[in-house]
Amino acid sequence: MHRLASLRDTSAMPTAPRRSAASPAAEFAGTAPLRRGWRALVAWPRIRLWLIVTALWALMRTASSQPGLEVWLVRCGLVTGVAILAFGVLEQWPRRLPRRLPRWVAQLLAVAVVIPPSAFAAYALTLGTWNIHALGPSYSTGFSILAFMGLLFGPWIALVTLLRQREAFAREQALAFALERSELERRALDARMKLLQAQVEPHFLFNTLANVRTLVRRAGSEQASAVLDSLIHYLRAAVPRLDGQANRLADERALVQAYLEVMHLRMPDRLRFSIDVDEAALPLQCPAAAVLTLVENAIRHGIDPAEDGGRIDVTVRRVGERVQVRVADTGIGLALADAAGRRPGDTTRGGTGLANLRERLALAFGGDATLTLAPHPTRGTVATLELPATPAPGP
Numbered sequence: 001m002h003r004l005a006s007l008r009d010t011s012a013m014p015t016a017p018r019r020s021a022a023s024p025a026a027e028f029a030g031t032a033p034l035r036r037g038w039r040a041l042v043a044w045p046r047i048r049l050w051l052i053v054t055a056l057w058a059l060m061r062t063a064s065s066q067p068g069l070e071v072w073l074v075r076c077g078l079v080t081g082v083a084i085l086a087f088g089v090l091e092q093w094p095r096r097l098p099r100r101l102p103r104w105v106a107q108l109l110a111v112a113v114v115i116p117p118s119a120f121a122a123y124a125l126t127l128g129t130w131n132i133h134a135l136g137p138s139y140s141t142g143f144s145i146l147a148f149m150g151l152l153f154g155p156w157i158a159l160v161t162l163l164r165q166r167e168a169f170a171r172e173q174a175l176a177f178a179l180e181r182s183e184l185e186r187r188a189l190d191a192r193m194k195l196l197q198a199q200v201e202p203h204f205l206f207n208t209l210a211n212v213r214t215l216v217r218r219a220g221s222e223q224a225s226a227v228l229d230s231l232i233h234y235l236r237a238a239v240p241r242l243d244g245q246a247n248r249l250a251d252e253r254a255l256v257q258a259y260l261e262v263m264h265l266r267m268p269d270r271l272r273f274s275i276d277v278d279e280a281a282l283p284l285q286c287p288a289a290a291v292l293t294l295v296e297n298a299i300r301h302g303i304d305p306a307e308d309g310g311r312i313d314v315t316v317r318r319v320g321e322r323v324q325v326r327v328a329d330t331g332i333g334l335a336l337a338d339a340a341g342r343r344p345g346d347t348t349r350g351g352t353g354l355a356n357l358r359e360r361l362a363l364a365f366g367g368d369a370t371l372t373l374a375p376h377p378t379r380g381t382v383a384t385l386e387l388p389a390t391p392a393p394g395p
Contacts, residue, residue, distance in 0.1 A: 041088040053080045053157065057149070065142060067126070075122040075146060082118035083154050086110040087161070104162050111158045115150035119143060189363050211266050230262040248392040249316055249323070250282040252291040256314055259292055263299055270309025271299070277316040281323050285392040287364050291316070293357045294327040294383045302331020302381055310380060318389055325385040333380050334373065361387075 057080065058072035065072075090107045097103055123143045124130045133140050211227065253275060260273045295312060303310045310330035317324050354371070361369040370386045 040092065041085060046084055046088060049157075049161070050077070050080050050084050057153075061146070071126050074126055075119075078122040078125065079115060079118045079146065079150050082114050083111045083150065083158070086114045087158050104159075107162070108155045108158055111154045112151060115154050116147045119147040119150055122146070227262060227265045230258065230265055247286050247288045247290075248282065249277060249284050249286045249291075252286050252289075253277045253282070253316075255289065255292045256295050259295060260312065267303075267309060270306075271303055272309075272311040273313070274311075275314045277314075278318050281316050281318040281389075283391060284318065284323055284387075285390040286323075286325075286387065287357075287360045290357055290360070290385065291325055291327070293353065294325070294385060297354055297383065298327055298329035298331065298381065302329040302333070304331075306331045321389045323387045323389050325387070326382065327385075328376055328380065328382045330376060330378065330380040334375055361385075 054073060054077040057076040058069060061072045061076065062069045087107050087110065090103070090110045097106060120132070120143060123132050123139070123146070127135065127139070129135070132143055257275060260271075260275070264271050264273065291314065295314060298312050303312065312330075313326075313328045315324075315326040315328075317326075354373075358371055361371060365388060368388050370384075372384050374382050374384070376382050
């Protein structure tokens with residue numbers, strides 16, 4: 001039940017949080033963005049735009065009129081600044097607009113509306129009087145040209161800015177969707193891995209309990225008690241580990257040791273074993289129950305069918321950036337197993353066993369892990385598992 005709940009929790013995990021603040025795309029649709037504060041109005045991109053437009057406009061007007069560059073910098077800077085400020089204010093406020101009025105249209109209208117009065121204010125500030133027309137027709141014409149140029153170029157600059165914002169938002173959304181898809185794929189792999197691991201555990205547990213029942217019936221309680229003690233040791237080692245995303249080879253050694261002790265009690269005269277794990281390999285990552293699966297396969301299809309039993313030797317070595325796991329048994333061998341209709345890959349019912357292990361290796365390491373079966377030099381089978389030497393995460 002715990003494992004089923006874990007699988008349900010994994011599949012029901014919420015997706016990556018979506019962008020909460022509204023965007024230029026929402027603006028084009030007519031919905032208002034969330035408030036981002038007055039700091040957004042004086043952000044560096046807006047200041048940079050203000051400086052560039054002011055400088056270019058002032059140079060253009062200086063080349064065609066009498067006042068100096070500093071006067072035109074003040075006039076053009078004031079008109080440009082007010083237009084950019086109006087554009088930014090309508091970008092955030094009001095929070096809601098009429099459904100028939102898209103926000104981008106409101107922004108363009110705001111820019112067009114504020115340009116004439118800001119041009120008039122800029123002329124009045126630099127001339128020292130609000131009665132510009134009393135100074136002569138040249139001043140009135142200059143004001144009109146300034147306002148006309150602002151109305152001509154201002155909305156277009158605002159429109160280009162909106163389009164660039166929309167493109168930036170589209171790129172951001174594409175990246176967010178890619179990250180979310182990657183996260184969902186990772187969670188799907190985790191769920192698949194947990195499902196495959198869940199298929200491994202009941203097989204051994206139920207078989208061992210059946211053996212205990214047989215021993216109780218045939219041999220009395222003393223031997224059954226020893227089997228139960230070994231089974232408890234196995235479960236203490238196995239249960240906290242098989243639900244994890246990544247075991248260490250040290251954990252695998254404990255699992256294999258407990259399992260072989262149980263099997264030795266079951267057939268004390270027919271099973272001998274040794275476990276030799278390189279100390280440098282102990283902290284490295286290994287899929288849960290990977291080595292145990294190879295050992296169980298050796299017993300079920302090698303030692304168990306042999307009349308005189310056999311020996312299992314488990315060896316783990318780190319060789320450079322690779323880890324080699326070798327499980328050799330002196331059972332009946334591949335040829336006899338095939339002749340008996342029990343292919344080594346089909347080690348348990350329901351599609352688990354070596355086929356299960358190969359799938360878990362592919363999920364965990366892609367194509368960077370290999371599993372091969374070969375005849376033993378004397379008798380039996382040698383299973384060789386090669387993994388990348390990856391440190392296991394966590395403590």
